[in-house]
Amino acid sequence: MLIVKKFGGSSVANKERIFNVAKRCIEDYKAGNDVVVVLSAMGDTTDDLIDMAHSINPRPPKREMDMLLAVGEQMSVAYMGMAMDSLGIPAISLNAFQVKMHTNSSYGSAKLKSIDTERIRNELEMHKIVIITGFQGINRMDDLTTLGRGGSDTTAVALAAALHADACEIYTDVDGVYTADPRIVPNARKLPEISYSEMLELASLGAKVLHNRSVELAKKYGVQLVVRSSLNTNEGTVVKEAARMERMIVSGVASDKNVARISVMGVENEPGVAFKVFNSLARKNINVDIILQSVGREGTKDIAFTVAKDDLDAAVDVIKDDMKIFTAKGYEVETGVAKVSIVGAGMTSHPGVAAKMFGALSAGGINIKMISTSEIRITVVVDEKDADRAVRLIHDAFDLAD
Amino acid sequence: MLIVKKFGGSSVANKERIFNVAKRCIEDYKAGNDVVVVLSAMGDTTDDLIDMAHSINPRPPKREMDMLLAVGEQMSVAYMGMAMDSLGIPAISLNAFQVKMHTNSSYGSAKLKSIDTERIRNELEMHKIVIITGFQGINRMDDLTTLGRGGSDTTAVALAAALHADACEIYTDVDGVYTADPRIVPNARKLPEISYSEMLELASLGAKVLHNRSVELAKKYGVQLVVRSSLNTNEGTVVKEAARMERMIVSGVASDKNVARISVMGVENEPGVAFKVFNSLARKNINVDIILQSVGREGTKDIAFTVAKDDLDAAVDVIKDDMKIFTAKGYEVETGVAKVSIVGAGMTSHPGVAAKMFGALSAGGINIKMISTSEIRITVVVDEKDADRAVRLIHDAFDLAD
Numbered sequence: 001m002l003i004v005k006k007f008g009g010s011s012v013a014n015k016e017r018i019f020n021v022a023k024r025c026i027e028d029y030k031a032g033n034d035v036v037v038v039l040s041a042m043g044d045t046t047d048d049l050i051d052m053a054h055s056i057n058p059r060p061p062k063r064e065m066d067m068l069l070a071v072g073e074q075m076s077v078a079y080m081g082m083a084m085d086s087l088g089i090p091a092i093s094l095n096a097f098q099v100k101m102h103t104n105s106s107y108g109s110a111k112l113k114s115i116d117t118e119r120i121r122n123e124l125e126m127h128k129i130v131i132i133t134g135f136q137g138i139n140r141m142d143d144l145t146t147l148g149r150g151g152s153d154t155t156a157v158a159l160a161a162a163l164h165a166d167a168c169e170i171y172t173d174v175d176g177v178y179t180a181d182p183r184i185v186p187n188a189r190k191l192p193e194i195s196y197s198e199m200l201e202l203a204s205l206g207a208k209v210l211h212n213r214s215v216e217l218a219k220k221y222g223v224q225l226v227v228r229s230s231l232n233t234n235e236g237t238v239v240k241e242a243a244r245m246e247r248m249i250v251s252g253v254a255s256d257k258n259v260a261r262i263s264v265m266g267v268e269n270e271p272g273v274a275f276k277v278f279n280s281l282a283r284k285n286i287n288v289d290i291i292l293q294s295v296g297r298e299g300t301k302d303i304a305f306t307v308a309k310d311d312l313d314a315a316v317d318v319i320k321d322d323m324k325i326f327t328a329k330g331y332e333v334e335t336g337v338a339k340v341s342i343v344g345a346g347m348t349s350h351p352g353v354a355a356k357m358f359g360a361l362s363a364g365g366i367n368i369k370m371i372s373t374s375e376i377r378i379t380v381v382v383d384e385k386d387a388d389r390a391v392r393l394i395h396d397a398f399d400l401a402d
Numbered sequence: 403m404l405i406v407k408k409f410g411g412s413s414v415a416n417k418e419r420i421f422n423v424a425k426r427c428i429e430d431y432k433a434g435n436d437v438v439v440v441l442s443a444m445g446d447t448t449d450d451l452i453d454m455a456h457s458i459n460p461r462p463p464k465r466e467m468d469m470l471l472a473v474g475e476q477m478s479v480a481y482m483g484m485a486m487d488s489l490g491i492p493a494i495s496l497n498a499f500q501v502k503m504h505t506n507s508s509y510g511s512a513k514l515k516s517i518d519t520e521r522i523r524n525e526l527e528m529h530k531i532v533i534i535t536g537f538q539g540i541n542r543m544d545d546l547t548t549l550g551r552g553g554s555d556t557t558a559v560a561l562a563a564a565l566h567a568d569a570c571e572i573y574t575d576v577d578g579v580y581t582a583d584p585r586i587v588p589n590a591r592k593l594p595e596i597s598y599s600e601m602l603e604l605a606s607l608g609a610k611v612l613h614n615r616s617v618e619l620a621k622k623y624g625v626q627l628v629v630r631s632s633l634n635t636n637e638g639t640v641v642k643e644a645a646r647m648e649r650m651i652v653s654g655v656a657s658d659k660n661v662a663r664i665s666v667m668g669v670e671n672e673p674g675v676a677f678k679v680f681n682s683l684a685r686k687n688i689n690v691d692i693i694l695q696s697v698g699r700e701g702t703k704d705i706a707f708t709v710a711k712d713d714l715d716a717a718v719d720v721i722k723d724d725m726k727i728f729t730a731k732g733y734e735v736e737t738g739v740a741k742v743s744i745v746g747a748g749m750t751s752h753p754g755v756a757a758k759m760f761g762a763l764s765a766g767g768i769n770i771k772m773i774s775t776s777e778i779r780i781t782v783v784v785d786e787k788d789a790d791r792a793v794r795l796i797h798d799a800f801d802l803a804d
Contacts, residue, residue, distance in 0.1 A: 018458065049477070052417075053484055055417055056421075056481055056484045056488065057485065057488035058488075060484040061484065061487050064480045064483035064494075064495055065480070065484075067476065067479070067480040067483070067495050067497070068484075071476050074476075075451070075470060075473055078455075078467070078469040078470035079454065079455065079458055079470065081463065081465075081466035082459040082462040082466050082467075083458050083459065085459055085462065085463050085466065086458060086462075092466075093466055093469050095469070097499045098544050098545065119544075138499075142499060142500050142521075143500065144497075
């Protein structure tokens, strides 16, 4: 078996944890498997680097930022190589240059293009554990890029796909995927398995277990994932194409507080205006989420949408710069909001799911600001202060507890 | 003019110093010059990385150590790029991969083989200040290597040679090259210029201003160096082929406490035994310095030599392993010793220089343990506790003070 194992920053935050991860990988290695380990930067390393960078330059060039941040994972993999060596196991660390982890040039949120597996295969043939930097890549110029949020998961899935791995294990600080965040809903239940599509909705909605990019990639290449804890040996949650037949209507409830709402007001009621707004944002690599278009005063339109809080400044810049192009009269920003969502493949065949969700919120006196739905998901935007309570109310309404 | 400027770790130890360096480089840039900056790792970064590495593995694999240490310079150059950007100057940081700084595979003490200057020239043509990681390279496998002691100086000189730079400025925390270490001899005098050969002897003897590798490289490629302070704008010391005609007999006095003495005793008095000893050490990349061979008991020989303290463990391992091959009866290690040297191109034409040096030591009651000479240098090994006093006595004897 060829196993790709990915460990996040908290799993390698200090010497003891580094050795825990090393031992876990060595178990698989000693059982006769080829082992590829993908690591994130240790604990707070990335935050410390960002803080220093911002103290030097409040808006550091993105290329230099990636040059800087890439050191975090390089430290992790080198330390892991040393730890495995001290346990008597041959291991080698490799960075983005060494595995030719090619990406495009979107610094800070680069997209993977190709991986050259030759070096990795050679090292595996020499019976080494291969330890690879997550999160980073190189572009056509050989400049370092970083993949952005969920980057290390994405690296792991891409490696699993490129190496035709037999398993791809994502280790995190939770046991698996739950019906809701156990910190918000204490009696949330762990799901033994979940489909890519459901996971995708949960991931993109802030369940924080897996990032949507990694799930999308896994779905695209049919990489079966296991999400499990680096702190215990409990069975995790399997993420795969078709989960079990008899399914619940709703698999889980998720909330996401990394949300800001921007409203562009007084836009001319002409075709193509919304396209211009979202096209300008897309060109700056800003992901827009829920979109609401409503009729404004004097025959104009208001266009509201949500973005991740991190993208807010950049999004506002775009709106400001292009106000004239959008024929807009003004804009508003609201930051104290959150998204709450339910996800479930069973929804499609069960009417009344939305009604039950809205009913639960209404009974709790929680105001819904925006609504968005897909085949397997319903999302509402509420005040941030109501978000946790909304999750608990909905979790109860759908009887998701243990 | 194309100017290569190298700044050491203390010059970029914090935000304020990073900006000082940035401003200094920008002055040259604004005066119309092409500027290439070579940086070491910030302040204690390297020490911190080494400490953590040793806590994980007391003898970390050298390849992984270099993978780890290379992050230090990458951080420096990225921060510098951000600092220059915040001052409105276009700049770009490049690491060893990006400038294809090829070395051999002697991890921890790699030798430079070639540099591809295309990327650097392209960036200079785009009117950017180019900031390059010192100290590191890549080998044939694309694995990271580090150059060891004096590595960043060597990088700077190699870049100056490859780019046919008009000047190569080595910034340090002293004003230039002195007749002795001013911390030991307060009235030591700064030399306006010095020849490569003299500098080479001073560097290899612990003057700590420039490492011998960088001076050797400068000599080989005719790169004229300026050693000056990053803390003030005083004129430094020029290091070049032929220094001024009318020269002093002795240019300077240097001491080196990073010395240990190993004696291999009772070696058979056969040809080739000394060769075997030093060949074994060379194969482990251990530099042997002063060698003394003397007659031991029963017709055998004793071979004593000095190594850098850092290499002592490795050297002792070699001696232990190969005792039989050397036909040796035992070995001794002495660590409390130091080298004290005088250097001067004028020595060759002035007899009695050695006598004057030994006389000064004798008058001070300092015992000489070993002696070694070259055309322009005389070195003695003394007790470490006597080293500073020896330097002062000799400095006085040759009237080197201001």
